[in-house]
Amino acid sequence: MNQYRCWAEVDLSALHRNLAWIRKSVGAGVKILSVVKADAYGHGLQQIAAALMHGGTDVFGVANLSEAGSIRRVGAGWPILMLGACLPHEIETAVRDDVRPTISSFGEARLFSVAAQRLGKTVRAHMKVDTGMGRLGIAGPDAEHLLAKVSRLKGLHVEGLYTHFASVEDNAAFSHRQQEQFRLLLKDLSQRGIHVPLVHASNSGGVLLERGSVFNMVRPGLLVYGIIPPGLRTQRIRPNPDLHPVLSWHCRVALVREIPKGTPISYGGTFVAPRRMRVAILTAGYGDGFMRSSNGRSVVLICGRRCRIVGRITMDQMIADVSQTPGVAPGDNATLIGRQGNAEITVCETAGAFGTIPWEVLTGITYRVPRVYLGAHAS
């Protein structure tokens, strides 16, 4: 037992099993780029990067150069792809540190080419094509012409070509149109004699739902952490016994109180005890990332039972109804995400209560929540 008031447990064996399942599912010969942006989806970048290096990831995907630097400090030699666009003043650092940039325009490509020549390096660039995401990427009709131009720039080697699904978890038809557009471009390029070594499209949803879009690299994020992205299409996928949530989240019971009928609970008195109740004061709040917007919808596990959160969530504390849960005592664990016995609260359930998506729940667990590592290679 640890001494913390609120903490997250990160199971590195689960991470390994998830990566092994993804490997089996996409097949040998397909590279896995593990997405570790935003502190590895809130799991802790350094530990996750080390475990994924052991587990056999091929490439890392990051959102900024400082994340790339953290990975380099864990281990040398792994290719790192920057998934966002580099800012003009970051280009030189990216080139020097050998971070693969994502490039969406000829202007960016030229700046990289200039920097590479100045530094005597070769930039291994991944060109992005916008097939319907509407964020980064060259727009469809210009792509072929632009790629041909870029591939003639000095100091720049087009190592990868990719696109990104906008709603693969929900919309099959739209995702198929995205793929079709991407495939047409690949065909046109190959007719022009332009061959790009790495071609990729699939995020987690793509890996699960679009077998045809695996190409020779995939870019799972959420799936690496053992979570199936929620959506109209993914809800039909059977539970997968080979995937395990890596993170669980816990706090403690600080105090148990009996309160009479009519007692207002927490700020604003938005909840008033409808009867005599027993409540537990818990050591987590929105300062830890337990979102206040979940007022009235959240549950936690205490003594293996689901207990409702009542009244407003405050910065450091919140209040659970334990009237139906005998034996609750100060110091007991309260599980916000994870299992207690047969009871489970998934990150997707929490996301529903918070009115958001699992990605935001995980990346919203704040800095003051220590991550405790379990399983293989934990230290």
Ligand SMILES: *Cc1c(COP(=O)(O)O)cnc(C)c1O
């Ligand atoms: C974040 C990200 C991913 C991973 O998405 P998941 O849905 O978490 O699998 C893949 N590709 C790009 C470009 C991303 O930005």
